[in-house]
Amino acid sequence: xxxxxxxxIKTKEALHTALLTLLKxxxxxxxxxxxxxRCAKINxxxxxxxxxxxxxxxxxxxxxxxxxxxNSYQEPYRHVxxxxxxxxxxxxxxxxxxxxxxKEFYRIVFSKNVPLTYYYLLFEETKRLFTEDAKEHFHVVxxxxxxxxxxxxxxxxxxxxxxxxxxxxxxxxxVLNEQLVKILNLK
Amino acid sequence: xxxxxxxxIKTKEALHTALLTLLKxxxxxxxxxxxxxRCAKINxxxxxxxxxxxxxxxxxxxxxxxxxxxNSYQEPYRHVxxxxxxxxxxxxxxxxxxxxxxKEFYRIVFSKNVPLTYYYLLFEETKRLFTEDAKEHFHVVxxxxxxxxxxxxxxxxxxxxxxxxxxxxxxxxxVLNEQLVKILNLK
DNA sequence: AATTTTATTGAACATCTGTACAATAAATAT
DNA sequence: ATATTTATTGTACAGATGTTCAATAAAATT
Numbered sequence: 001x002x003x004x005x006x007x008x009i010k011t012k013e014a015l016h017t018a019l020l021t022l023l024k025x026x027x028x029x030x031x032x033x034x035x036x037x038r039c040a041k042i043n044x045x046x047x048x049x050x051x052x053x054x055x056x057x058x059x060x061x062x063x064x065x066x067x068x069x070x071n072s073y074q075e076p077y078r079h080v081x082x083x084x085x086x087x088x089x090x091x092x093x094x095x096x097x098x099x100x101x102x103k104e105f106y107r108i109v110f111s112k113n114v115p116l117t118y119y120y121l122l123f124e125e126t127k128r129l130f131t132e133d134a135k136e137h138f139h140v141v142x143x144x145x146x147x148x149x150x151x152x153x154x155x156x157x158x159x160x161x162x163x164x165x166x167x168x169x170x171x172x173x174x175v176l177n178e179q180l181v182k183i184l185n186l187k
Numbered sequence: 188x189x190x191x192x193x194x195x196i197k198t199k200e201a202l203h204t205a206l207l208t209l210l211k212x213x214x215x216x217x218x219x220x221x222x223x224x225r226c227a228k229i230n231x232x233x234x235x236x237x238x239x240x241x242x243x244x245x246x247x248x249x250x251x252x253x254x255x256x257x258n259s260y261q262e263p264y265r266h267v268x269x270x271x272x273x274x275x276x277x278x279x280x281x282x283x284x285x286x287x288x289x290k291e292f293y294r295i296v297f298s299k300n301v302p303l304t305y306y307y308l309l310f311e312e313t314k315r316l317f318t319e320d321a322k323e324h325f326h327v328v329x330x331x332x333x334x335x336x337x338x339x340x341x342x343x344x345x346x347x348x349x350x351x352x353x354x355x356x357x358x359x360x361x362v363l364n365e366q367l368v369k370i371l372n373l374k
Numbered sequence: 375a376a377t378t379t380t381a382t383t384g385a386a387c388a389t390c391t392g393t394a395c396a397a398t399a400a401a402t403a404t
Numbered sequence: 405a406t407a408t409t410t411a412t413t414g415t416a417c418a419g420a421t422g423t424t425c426a427a428t429a430a431a432a433t434t
Contacts, residue, residue, distance in 0.1 A: 005431060007381050028324045036418055043383050112304045120299055141373060148366045151350035159342020160335050179335045186328060194401060194411050221390055230413050
């Protein structure tokens with residue numbers, strides 16, 4: 001006895017495949033629900049039984065991607081929080097490599113006509129990973145709200161990634177790592 | 188002889204007013220072009236003569252807002268770039284006050300179903316203001332790409348604002364200023 | 375294997391979208 | 405004031421959206 005009805009699994013798989021197929025030829029914003037359903041050979045009403053927007057389908061993928069990011073982080077950020085020292089090892093920061101690995105995907109996530117949802121998922125995950133690591137290696141500073149601090153740090157990294165995206169992801173991830181280390185050591 | 192045809196001015200005014208009226212009762216994403224046109228008593232075809240999405244109308248407002256942000260910045264960021272010193276004066280950082288002033292507006296800009304466009308406009312403006320000020324007070328550091336650095340700094344601030352937004356803009360702008368100063372002096 | 379539960383289907387409906395075009399009205403220019 | 409330019413209107417059309425409902429088919433349960 002399976003948790004989820006087999007029909008649901010099949011339907012979702014068909015919709016997933018259809019979305020990926022269509023994404024090869026046109027941007028997310030211009031893909032309609034009708035189009036996905038025609039491609040997946042699924043009744044349009046069935047789509048609404050599971051999702052309410054095209055973006056909901058995309059979000060399912062994105063959440064899996066966030067797991068990959070979390071895995072990339074096993075050791076990672078640990079050293080970044082030692083911001084006062086110069087002992088930073090660029091190779092421990094994995095987020096840039098994660099983005100590089102899925103850059104075709106992130107071209108969608110960062111495109112301007114797409115809703116903020118995905119950006120926020122990335123932000124929250126980065127923040128969570130930072131916080132998790134910071135609480136081990138970073139003693140709370142008098143008067144600084146940990147939430148503001150984590151949001152500051154996490155979004156600063158995302159700022160570099162936005163810049164990277166605007167440059168068409170030209171540079172290698174290692175360059176971003178080096179830049180980050182230099183910026184952090186500046187202070 | 189005016190630059191722009193009077194009919195265009197009237198049409199745009201009517202559409203602007205209609206959008207603002209509708210925004211009092213429902214979120215941006217659920218306002219249709221048809222609805223705006225009915226409210227503005229403008230033919231729907233006329234809408235497409237000037238805009239192509241509801242968001243284009245909203246963007247017109249937002250660009251005016253960015254001018255207010257630029258004005259808030261006259262002196263501002265200047266001191267923030269002296270990140271190594273402790274001489275930071277919180278009252279010189281105006282962006283948080285700008286957000287506070289238009290917080291009802293920014294509740295829309297930061298809501299998750301809205302496209303990234305507005306976030307990017309805010310990001311670019313913050314980055315521009317930072318860069319403008321930085322080139323006067325900050326000598327370029329060997330090996331640091333000014334673009335990555337500006338993107339890092341600008342988006343870090345926006346990270347704090349996202350956190351603020353998630354807290355429902357509860358704190359006063361001055362609290363954000365103080366937090367930022369403490370974070371900058373940390374390093 | 376028979377029964378029960380539930381996901382999917384197809385059809386229909388009002389509304390919205392994006393586009394086109396001729397008719398009209400309101401600006402600007404002479 | 406008249407002529408010219410151009411923005412707006414009304415109408416129409418094919419396709420998309422979001423929802424509802426009874427009929428059907430495919431699972432899970434006994």
